[in-house]
Amino acid sequence: MDEAKRKPVNPEEQKGVSRRVFITDSARGAGVALLVGTGLWSKAETAHPIPLREIRPPGALPEDDFLGRCIRCGLCVRSCPYDTLRLSRVEEPGVVGTPFFKAREIPCEMCEDIPCVKACPTGALDKELTDIEKAKMGLAVLSDHETCLNYLGLRCEVCYRVCPVIDKAITLERSQNRRTGSHAMFIPTVHSEHCTGCGKCEQSCVLTEAAINILPISLVKGEMGKHYKLGWVEKEKKGAPLVPSILNKPLGQWGKDP
Amino acid sequence: MKMGTLAKGSGVGKAARETKGWYLAHKWLLLRRFSQVLTIGLFLLGPLAGVWFIEGNLNASLILDKVPLTDPFLALQVWMSGREMESQAVIGLGIVLGFYLLVGGRVFCSWVCPINIVTDGAAWLRRFLGLPKGVGLSRNTRYWILAAVFVLPAIGGQLYWELINPVSIVHRGLIFGFGLSWVVVVMVFLFDLLVSSDGWCGRICPMGAMYSLLTPASRLRVSAVKRQQCNDCLDCFKVCPEPHVINPALKGEELGLGPNILNINCTNCGRCIDVCAPNVFEFAINFSDNSRIKL
Numbered sequence: 268m269d270e271a272k273r274k275p276v277n278p279e280e281q282k283g284v285s286r287r288v289f290i291t292d293s294a295r296g297a298g299v300a301l302l303v304g305t306g307l308w309s310k311a312e313t314a315h316p317i318p319l320r321e322i323r324p325p326g327a328l329p330e331d332d333f334l335g336r337c338i339r340c341g342l343c344v345r346s347c348p349y350d351t352l353r354l355s356r357v358e359e360p361g362v363v364g365t366p367f368f369k370a371r372e373i374p375c376e377m378c379e380d381i382p383c384v385k386a387c388p389t390g391a392l393d394k395e396l397t398d399i400e401k402a403k404m405g406l407a408v409l410s411d412h413e414t415c416l417n418y419l420g421l422r423c424e425v426c427y428r429v430c431p432v433i434d435k436a437i438t439l440e441r442s443q444n445r446r447t448g449s450h451a452m453f454i455p456t457v458h459s460e461h462c463t464g465c466g467k468c469e470q471s472c473v474l475t476e477a478a479i480n481i482l483p484i485s486l487v488k489g490e491m492g493k494h495y496k497l498g499w500v501e502k503e504k505k506g507a508p509l510v511p512s513i514l515n516k517p518l519g520q521w522g523k524d525p
Numbered sequence: 526m527k528m529g530t531l532a533k534g535s536g537v538g539k540a541a542r543e544t545k546g547w548y549l550a551h552k553w554l555l556l557r558r559f560s561q562v563l564t565i566g567l568f569l570l571g572p573l574a575g576v577w578f579i580e581g582n583l584n585a586s587l588i589l590d591k592v593p594l595t596d597p598f599l600a601l602q603v604w605m606s607g608r609e610m611e612s613q614a615v616i617g618l619g620i621v622l623g624f625y626l627l628v629g630g631r632v633f634c635s636w637v638c639p640i641n642i643v644t645d646g647a648a649w650l651r652r653f654l655g656l657p658k659g660v661g662l663s664r665n666t667r668y669w670i671l672a673a674v675f676v677l678p679a680i681g682g683q684l685y686w687e688l689i690n691p692v693s694i695v696h697r698g699l700i701f702g703f704g705l706s707w708v709v710v711v712m713v714f715l716f717d718l719l720v721s722s723d724g725w726c727g728r729i730c731p732m733g734a735m736y737s738l739l740t741p742a743s744r745l746r747v748s749a750v751k752r753q754q755c756n757d758c759l760d761c762f763k764v765c766p767e768p769h770v771i772n773p774a775l776k777g778e779e780l781g782l783g784p785n786i787l788n789i790n791c792t793n794c795g796r797c798i799d800v801c802a803p804n805v806f807e808f809a810i811n812f813s814d815n816s817r818i819k820l
Contacts, residue, residue: 292666295663296670300669300672300673301673307688334682334684335683335684336610339582339684340584341580342587345581354697356706359704364687388610388613388617389603389613390614
């Protein structure tokens, strides 16, 4: 017994056994790897492709590229002077370890030097973004017309006042207040071309639940067919009507000369 | 009822404690725990005390706003997903690779990784309670999982293992907010305690598997230099998380093997040195001309 314990196993003598062991071990190993792989795959696929209320930092690549490139280190979080960013935890809906912010809690203050982008070691936050006003973190949507105070005819417009890109990203559009018949309504209107998705509007909405919300651009932004032409835009480009006007006569009864 | 098994379990390292004293029988364990706590502590200095020596976490970090570090396990997954990394991450990768090629890849596992404390705890309790070995999952399973971890990003373009990687979840959790990360800790602990001995680190973890592959170049090895003095007490085998690495070095003299532990799974934890009463093992830097510097 002592001798057997002392004596090392000679690989040459054990070749047949070790081959069998190797094959069964490999099959088991491959099986476990396959199980783990498909499990992870389905977990990733069934998770929300885009976290709805968890806004990525400025300069974040499109979500697919971002998830391949973000190394989950949190250096962007550390660089943020306003503690806006944090990393998604195990129990939260986002992809664990990736950075995000909640606009209603702490919005992005749009630092001019964009420290979070500079801090990213991999480029998951794109260093091409050098002007924070070009950021596209999300898009503000005035989603609830029933509770927005300006829609009710009041002059709240806090979202408009706090917007860092005021009068470009949010404007107040005047329309008639049909309820009173004699007042105007000033409707906060978001312009996607200028909105950075910083979330200042959502944070400062005075309602218990914000009527204006930052949402992923891909979720809310429409896209016209490439062949669509806006007649009035084309007219301006051309400097003249697109078709010669046939209605250059005073309107009278059709078919009869006046 | 448990007295018999308790006595059996607590016997590992007893002879070493009696002959060398408690400190020398725990020297490398203490150094390792110090290193592991320091790894977490330095990262915590920033958020807790406002001293920003190192920022980030084990996946990638920045020392004193200058020196980047990047985990090769993460960097390889990013590359496999078909994405580039910017120079900061690439430089950090070079530094970390260089370090582990020098000291042995799995030094990460036993000296840095926070999960090691969890699995060491499970192994200790398993010995203490005299629990059976559990399911015999092959130690090569981890290489298959490693293959899956690197293939998946190539197909789906994401870092899939990061969805469950307990190493990064726990280390990040300690620094950026723990939340329910303790569930991961408990799962790994119970897996090692009840399902498979040395289960997570020794059979599953693809991170350790990758670090194993970085090991061969290292000159820093544990060596069974005084193997003639071995009294066959088996304490080193019982305490070692990768016991198969010891046999060739300790018992392979007739086959011309050893005395250095060359198996890439050895984590350079040095626990075998601690528990050996006759002082068979030592850490040494080995040079190609067979000269060595004992640590």
